[in-house]
Amino acid sequence: MDQIDTEILQQLQQNAKISMKELAATVHLSSPAVIERVKKLEEQGIIEGYRAKVNLKKINRDIQAIILFKSIDCKSLSNFCNAHPDVLECYRVAGEISYIVKIATNSVETLEQFIDDAMPYGTPSTNIVLSSTEKTVITPFSDKNLEE
Missing domain, CATH: 1.10.10.10 (Winged helix-like DNA-binding domain superfamily/Winged helix DNA-binding domain)
Known part of the structure; x- marks a missing residue:
């Protein structure tokens, strides 16, 4: 490149x-x-696809949360998250926490329902997102970046 x-x-x-x-x-x-x-x-797989960025608030998903799981059944939790419509991202990570899940839902009640439904797969710790920033342009590393 x-x-x-x-x-x-x-x-x-x-x-x-x-x-x-x-x-x-x-x-x-x-x-x-x-x-x-x-x-x-x-x-080359550098460009993986093209997507529309959707305003979550305008589609009635005002509540966002990051939920950390100490999972007792990783495969089942992963399957549950992949099938759940409120889940935006799901990461399996190393350490005390086994999964980090980002959801966007429309109410505190639906957040509570997600947590209740996920309980059989592990212990959740829920963090409500108050605000966020997102990097929209990612610059690749070049040989010059690596030398510095």
């Missing part, structure tokens, strides 16, 4: 709907050259 690929990645992360013509102008290449580079980034 060179500097142009890095710039292409940054532009696509900021606006995945950018036209190839506009992207080409931004990185100072022809449209066919940019299309080829984007295709290679996709084939």
